[in-house]
Amino acid sequence: MIRYPEPLKIGQTIGVTATSSGVESELHHLLRKAAHQFEKRGFSVLLGETVWTNEKLTSTPKEMRLAEFKEMMEDDDVYAVIPPWGGHFLSEILPLLNFGEMKPKWIVGYSDTSTLLLPITLLTGIATVHGTNFVDLRSDAWDPVTSKFIEVLTASRGEMIVQPSSEKHQSEWQHFAPSDPYVFKLDTETEWKTIGNKPVRFEGRLLAGCIDTIRHLVGTPFGDVKRFQEEFIAGEKIVWALENSDMDAPDFYRSILQLHNAGWFDNAAGIVFGRTAAGIAKGGFSDVDALERLGELTGLPIAYDADIGHVPPQMTFVNGAYAEIEVVEGKAIMKTKLI
CATH class of the missing domain: 3.40.50.10740 (Murein tetrapeptidase LD-carboxypeptidase, N-terminal domain)
Incomplete structure (x- = not known):
């Protein structure tokens, strides 16, 4: 529980x-x-x-x-x-x-x-x-x-929090710019995308993080996802919300492949990946190529360019809470239940 x-x-x-x-x-x-x-x-x-x-x-x-x-x-x-x-x-x-x-x-x-x-x-x-x-x-x-x-x-x-996706997001950081009216300069239209370009809906227990750092929890006592599923959520499926801060596309793919091989995506319901200013392609290999390959490996629905991470604004993801996420025609809604 x-x-x-x-x-x-x-x-x-x-x-x-x-x-x-x-x-x-x-x-x-x-x-x-x-x-x-x-x-x-x-x-x-x-x-x-x-x-x-x-x-x-x-x-x-x-x-x-x-x-x-x-x-x-x-x-x-x-x-x-x-x-x-x-x-x-x-x-x-x-x-x-x-x-x-x-x-x-x-x-x-x-x-x-x-x-x-x-x-x-x-x-x-x-x-x-x-x-x-x-x-x-x-x-x-x-x-x-x-x-x-x-x-x-x-x-x-027991309460539920409903969060729609953003209308616009920030294209660059401006720490010294005055708030007008927000800290973030929301100047770019937001569009959540999915692998396969089709609507997706999935639900389960949320787990979220920055891949650049949490990938290093794999194989340590601090990254035992399987034990968490067995001990605290009675085998319920997991909804992952992940983001890439600084990795280029090949490093990003190696990292999510490591999470997959470590079993983190076993018994998952779906994965959400945040917008990123990183993910630079190399040799024609892009971060979308990485997500397509992950989708083929796992068979999971995957959404990306989502409101999480270093390209704000971002939704609030409650680790451990039950969430339903639906993505349709570039818009998303997340219902989080504190149960």
């Missing part, structure tokens, strides 16, 4: 800790602006010490990142944890965590943060949230897709 954290309420505190990369001094204003937006909406924000520094791709040494994360997870006055953003080396702290002592508390993020979220759900059955980063919530208005994260965090067990 999946365990869900208590719903977040107005007046409660959100902790911000850099479990992977911290924020350089020239971007500290992003942290302050995001904290201000939560405070305007009635929440308190606790900005940890780790968020203010970044050296050699990590906020602080792994022992300090671990200590601050544990402190926020064990603090009864902190009701949700949202890292500022991802990074590269979160996996350093995984062997140091005592997963068995974890209590349900909402943790939100993507990119390298998914290297933490996925193992927590796999090893404990606690739901986690693959969604927005803290610094991307710094505008007066939150766009309709991104803002669904707060609907998830404030929902109770």
